[in-house]
Amino acid sequence: MWIVSLVRRRLLQLVLLHTAWKVGSGQLHYSVPEESQHGTFVGRIAQDLGLEVSELVPRLFRMESQGHGEYFRVNVQNGILFVNSRIDREELCAKSPLCSVHLEVIIDKPLKVFHVEVEIADINDNAPVFSVSEQKLVIAESRLPHSPFPLESASDADIGTNALLAYKISPSDYFKLNIVTNEDHSKSAGLELKKPLDREDISVHHLLLTATDGGKPELTGTIQLVINVLDVNDNAPLFNQSVYRIRLPENAANGTLVITLNATDMDEGIFKEIAYYFSNLVSDKVKRIFQISKSTGEIKVTGPLDYEDVNLWEIQVVAEDKGNPPLAGHCKVVIEILDINDNAPELSLKSLSVPVLEDSLPGTMVALISVSDRDSGANGQVSCSIWPSGLPFKLISNFKNYYSLVLEKPLDREQVAEYVLVVMVRDEGTPSLSASSSLVVPVGDVNDNAPTFAQHTYTVFVKENNPPGAHIFTVSALDPDMAENGLISYWLDEKLWPLSSYISVQSESGKLYALQPLDYEETKLLEFQVSAKDAGLPSLYGNVTVQVFVVDENDNAPVVSAPAKDAPILLVVPVAAGHMVGKVRALDADSGYNAWLRYELHEGSSGPWRVGLYSGEISTTHAVDEAEIIGSSKTLLVLVKDHGKPVLSATATLSVSLVSNAQAVQADAHLPRAGGSPKPLVESVNVYLIIAICSVSSLFLLVVIVYVALRCQCQAKEAMMYGPGTATLVCASEVGSWSYSNRHSHILGGVAGEAGAKSDLMVFSPNVPVFAVNGEVGNAAELVPNSSGEVSHMRPLISVRLTYL
Structure with a gap:
């Protein structure tokens, strides 16, 4: 209780x-x-x-x-x-x-x-225990008083006061208890002879040795002491020291000599011969690690020493003579094991937080690592590092033997998706021992990259009259993010212009389709934006501008403008060669070569006529006098062809009537004059001719200025942007010509302007003037008459057609 x-x-x-x-x-x-x-x-x-x-x-x-x-x-x-x-x-x-x-x-x-x-x-739950229940001693009767006899010490599994033992012995006239305090403050019991023994009086002494601990309550243990008194061999072997202290490294190999013990016996003869033994009190573990030579007293290592297991060994050694009964001497061998650096450091991963998001802030803890070393002193002092250097991580020592792996620099998964690092730990022993462990740190993706296109603007050329639903182009954006963050979808931005009737885009592939046939004469440019969006949260966007230029095809035939009131041409003879009779005017709704027209006389047309290949002017090939058929009418059939492939054409029919000069005067006499007098027809024709020449000259100067400006732009190969009222320059010619077309363009995805008027200005400046006469092409020049009607010089033919619709 x-x-x-x-x-x-x-x-x-x-x-x-x-x-x-x-x-x-x-x-x-x-x-x-x-x-x-x-x-x-x-x-x-x-x-x-x-x-x-x-x-x-x-x-x-x-x-x-x-x-x-x-x-x-x-x-x-x-x-x-x-x-x-x-x-x-x-x-x-x-x-x-x-x-x-x-x-x-x-x-x-x-x-x-x-x-x-x-x-x-600790609580006092263990009583003192002796290794045996009975200890036998043999004491010669010749032993002198005060002779000591060691007794087995009790052991107590407790510590401190609970293991502090006190000994007492049953009352005896011959023996008393001798208590010895050891260096560790423990106590050992021994017997001391109070007076000489008398074997004939008492041959055997029975004593009870009691060990009592210092706990509360006290616990005790006992051992029976049986002391046999002999009347022989009264000198026991003696060691020169009671305690021997040895220091031994823990890596001592088997067979290493620990110490050579030497005991002496004062007896003679057989009683002086000594044999050495480990005491019966020595545990079996000691006997597995150490061995003593019976004859020489050499103690050698026979098993592995480990400082981390046992760092101090205490061995009781007995030296016994060969008397009958034998006498023994006792000593203690204390072996201190010295630590060496024989244990490599150990690593233990306590916590790992992966993957590490690429937007994690510096200082974020990635892993907690525990390091340990079973050695002591400098051999057990460890340092930790990571390899290779330059990684965005560092180790922080939190407390003893614990390190935190934390983020030191910002991460970018698109540059490095995974880090493989080696955590190395090294002790301070000599030689130093180390250990390492690999650690894989994947980087988690966040949606930090918007879809991007390879170009800011894509230019696409599509021929007009395409089939509905035709695939015209594919836009493709890149997103270096992964999974949903890199999954891209496409759509058209229809905020500024409805595109649903013109263009569609497939959201997954980015393919662009023309939903209806395009008509160059109506729409020359479709400009819009395609947007790309990833599937991240939140989503990121990218845009690209797509310009779809409609390429003209020769799908419009020339259209001849009818003369006013379909009046026939009246030609007064005689006329000089090269005299202009009339002019055919035609338009072509196409552009460029497809709208570049040339004029030819039909093969069936006969007479002294020719037509300007590019001007459409009808003039005489030679002088016509009254000898020609007067009063007769000539029908001219003019073919108007474009330069497209295939060639499209139209025809113009002209009726020319030849009259004499007298007939012209008579006809003019019937016309009313200002002031009431008739005006000659020749004078009226001359006035018209002068006005025409001045107009053509002015227009020629204007054309030259425009030609120089546009020629410079053509040589620089600068593309002009489409827009309401802007222009497209076509620099292409079989015979050195150029064409300037200013037409309305539809621009989708921007501010749509109102449709402007269509105006075509085509100037032909052939390197070699060409005319088509009766379907044959040859060199020609415009004959310029002087005031007397004679041809004074020739100049290259320049034809200008300016038409507004």
Whole structure:
């Protein structure tokens, strides 16, 4: 009952003991007595760590024990640390003065690690124990008083006061107890002879040796001492030292000599011969590691030494002579094991938070690494580093033997998607030992890249009259992000102009389709924007401008303009060669070569006529006089052809009537004059001719200026943008000509202007003047008459057609 009462008092004291933080170490310290029952309260760990009980489960509260069983557990409902299973301090820590269980408390969101140390307090639950129940001693009767006789010491598995032993012996007239205090403050018992023995009086002495510990309550152990008194060999072997101290490195090989013991015996003869033995008190483990030579007293290493296992060995050695009975001497050999650097450091990954998002801020914790080394001193001091250098990570030492791998620089998954690093740990021993572990840190993608197109603007040329639904182009954007962040869809921006009737785009592939046939004469340019959007959250966008130029085809035949009132041409003869009779005018709705017209006389037309190949002017090939058929009418058939492929054409029919000069005067006499007098026809024709020449000259000057300006632009090969009222320059000619067309263009995706008037200005300046006469092409020149009607010089023919619709 008194034992139970003591335990209860100790428990009450421990419960009332308040836990505190160790200064600078960041550890929580508790204490609990050994042999505590399951459920015994240890401490309010959640409260002491500053945690709310309600957040233990959401933050994944967990506790791990370093190298021990699950002696403790935490109730996550109330945050109390309690004893989970029976704890035997002697089994856990043996004779170590400090016995504690180290716990790691880990919580996530955010990651934190706490260290908890629970000290296991010793209770007096082990009584002193002797290795045998009976110890036999042989003492010669010749031994002198005060002779010492070592006795077996008791052992107590407890520590401290609970293991502080006191000895007593049953009363005896011949013997008394001699207590020796050792260097570790433990006590050893021995017998001391009070007076000489008399074998004839008492041959055997029976004594009871009792060992009592210092616990409350006290526990005891006993051993029977049987002392045989002999009347022979009264000198025992003696060692020159009672204790021998040896220092031995832990890497000592088998067969290494530890020490050579030497004992002496004052007897003579056979009683002087000595044999050496390990005492019966030596454990079997000692006998596996060390061996003593019976004859020489040499102690050698026969098993592996390990400083981390046992760093101090105490061996009781007996030197026994060959007397009958034999006498023995005793000594102690203390072997101190020296630590060497024979344990490489160890790495342990406690926590790993991957993948690391590429937008993570510097300082983000990636992993928690624990390092350890079983060696001591400098051999157990370790440093940690990562390889290769230059990575966007660094190691931070949080507390003893713990390192945090944190982000040091911003990440970019599009440049590096995964990092493979090696964590290396090295101790400070000589030679230094190291260990390493590979760590893969993938980088998580975020939607930080918008879709981009290879060009800012795409230019597409599509022939008019395309079939509906024709595939005209494919736009493609790139997004270096992955998965949904890199999944791109396309659509047309119809905010500024409805495109649904012209163009469509396939959202997945970016293919552009023309929904209806395009007509160059109506629409020359479709300009719009295609947008690309990824599937990230939030989505990112990219835009590109697409210009679809409609290419003209020769799908419009020339159209001849009818003369006013279809009046016939009246020609007064005689006329000189090269005299202009009339002019054919035609238009072509196409553009460029497809609208470049040439004029030819039909093969069936006869007479002194020719037509300007590009001007359409009808003139005489030679002088016509009255000898020609007067009063007759001539029908001329003029073919108008374009330069397209295939060639399209139209015909113009002209009627020319030849009259004499007298007939012309008579006809003119019938016309009213200003002032009431008739005006000659020749004078009227001359006035018209002068006006025509002045007009043509002015127009020629204007054409030359425009030609020079446009020729410079053509040589620079600068494309002019389409828009309302803007122009397209076509620099192409079979015979050195050029064409300037100013037409209305539809621009989609911009501000649409109103349709302007169509105006074509075509100037032909052939390197070699060409005319088509009766369908044959030859060199020609315009004959310019002087005031007397004679031809004074020739000039290259320049034909200008300016038509407005």
